[in-house]
Amino acid sequence: MARTAWVDKEQCIGCELCVNTCPGVFRLDADGKSECYDSTGDSEGNIQTAIDMCPVSCIQWKG
Template sequence: MAKEAFVDQDMCIACGICVQNLPDVFRFDDSGKAECFDPYGATEDEIQQEAIDVCPVSCICWK
């Protein structure tokens, strides 16, 4: 089964890196925090390298 990324919004500081790097996967929700709205909008490698690895507070993980 494919992995799905998940944002811990309690930790997200809304820096925008994940949204900017992978706009087909992450977006800001109404609370102003990032959410993963399409876990299959990019490859697992892209999500790992362009979001999980570069999130400054390490609040994106695989569920």
């Protein structure tokens, strides 16, 4: 089973770095917080880059 990216919305500040890095994986929800809507929307390497760029470290791998 592939890993899935997960966003802790309590910590997310809505900076959009992950959305801009991997728009096929992340988007902002109605509250302006990031969410992972498709962990297969980009390569694991690009998703890891988005995880590493997050200024509040609110994105993690699950699975």
